[in-house]
Amino acid sequence: MERDDIIEYSLDTHHDEAAGIELRKKIWKVTALLTIITIVEVALGAFVKQSSTLWELVKWSFVALTLVKAAYIVLIFMHLGDEKKTLKYVILLPYFVFIVYLIFILLTEGNAVSEALKAIGF
C-alpha cells in the first residue's frame, strides 16, 4: 500500500553490506564490554563483604558501572545515539529531571522517616 501523506523515514536506516560489517564489529565490542562489566560486578559482590571498609566504594562503583551499562544499551543497542539531537533530548531530559527529583525525595524523606521511627523507638 503506497501512501503519499507520510514521509518514509523507515528507509533512512537502511545500509549496505560494508556498513553492516562495521556495525556488527561495534555490536560485538559492546557485548564484550557489557559482559566484562557484569563479571566485575559479580566478583566485587562476591568477594567484598558489606561489613568491609571498602563496601562504600564498591557500592558506588556498582552504581557507576550500572550507568555505564545503561548508557551503552540505550545509545548503541537502542540506537538513540544515532537519532537526531532533538529526539535525544525529548527522551532523556524529562526522564532525568524526574529521576533526580525522585532520588532527592527518596533520600530526604527516607532519612526523615527513619529518624522519626527511631525517635518513637520502633
Place this chain on the structure above:
Amino acid sequence: MSNHNETQTDSATVWGGKVSPFRTSYGKLMMWFFLVSDALTFSGLLISYGFTRHSCQVAWPIGEETFNSLPFLGHGYPLLYVALMTFILIVSSVTMVLAVEAGHRMDKKGVQKWMLATIVGGLFFVGSQAWEWYHFIHGSEFGKIELADGSKAIVKGHFGEIKDFTVVEAGKHHHKGAVIKEDLLHEFHHAIEHGKLKNDTITLHDGSKALVHREKDEHVVLVIKEDGLKYKTGKRIEKGADKMYHDVINSGTPHRVIYGANLKVNEYGPTQYAQFFFFITGFHGFHVFSGVVFNLLIFLKVVEGRYHRRGHYEMVEKTGLYWHFVDLVWVFVFTFFYLV
C-alpha cells in the same frame, strides 16, 4: 547511523505537518514515548524500594546471602545464578540488535535467525526467573531461627542430609516400623514450622510419629539479624552453634523457624523485602514474557515475508526497542536488588 539520507522536502510539506522534527517514523517515536513512561514506572518502583530500605529499622537482607544457589548444585554460589540470568538477557539483547542490523540490509534469513535466538534467550530468562522464585519461596534448608533470647538469626553451613523417618507410633497411613524415604525435607520443614519436632521425633501429617535419621550439620554459623536480649544484630555465633540450632528446631514451639518467603513473612529480612522482590521482579518478568510474545508475533510475520514486501523491517526495530528496554530495566534491578 552510517548513511542516513536527508529526506528532501519543500515548504508545502514542511508546513503541511508531514515532516517529523525528529526525522523518525510515528511508530518508533511512540514506542520511545511509551518506554519513557514505562521507565518512570520502574523507576518509581525502585525508588519506593530504596525509600523503604532507607527508612527500615531492621537489617536489610544481603543479596549474596539470599541468592546463593545454582540448579543441581545446591548452595554456596553467591550471585552466580542471577549473574547468569543477567548474561542471558544481555546476550538476547545482542541477538536482537543483530536482527535489527540484518533488517537494515533487507537480509530476511539473518532477521529470522537472530530473532529466533532472541526468543530462545527470552524463554531461558523467564524460566530462570521461575526457578529463582521457586527457590525464594521455598527458602533455605536451615531457615531463619528465633533464639532463646528473642533474637533472630540466619544459619550458614552444611545442612545434614535427612536419611529417612522410621515410624515409632502408627498413624492413619503409616504402620509402626515403616521407613519413609520420600518428601523428607518438605515434611521436616512443615513439622518444624508447626512445632511438631521434638527430641528428633517428628509428628507427620497423618498423626504418626517417626524418628528422624539425619546426618550432623557441619560448620554451622548463626548470624544475628534482629536484636534479642543477649545477642545484637551482626553478631556471628560459631561455637556451639550446631547445638543451638538443634535446640531451636526441636523446641516444639511453632513459628520459631521460618522457611522461604510469602507476602507476610520471610526468612531473609523485613516483610517489605519479599513484597518488593515479588512485585519488582514479577513486574519485570511479566515485561519479559510480553516481550517474548511480541517477538514471536513479529518473528512469524518476518517468516511470512510481510516486512520484506513492505520494503523495510521497522517493526523488528520497534519490538527491538522494547526488548532492549527490558534488558535495561534488568540492569538496574540487578544492581539495586541483588548487588547493593
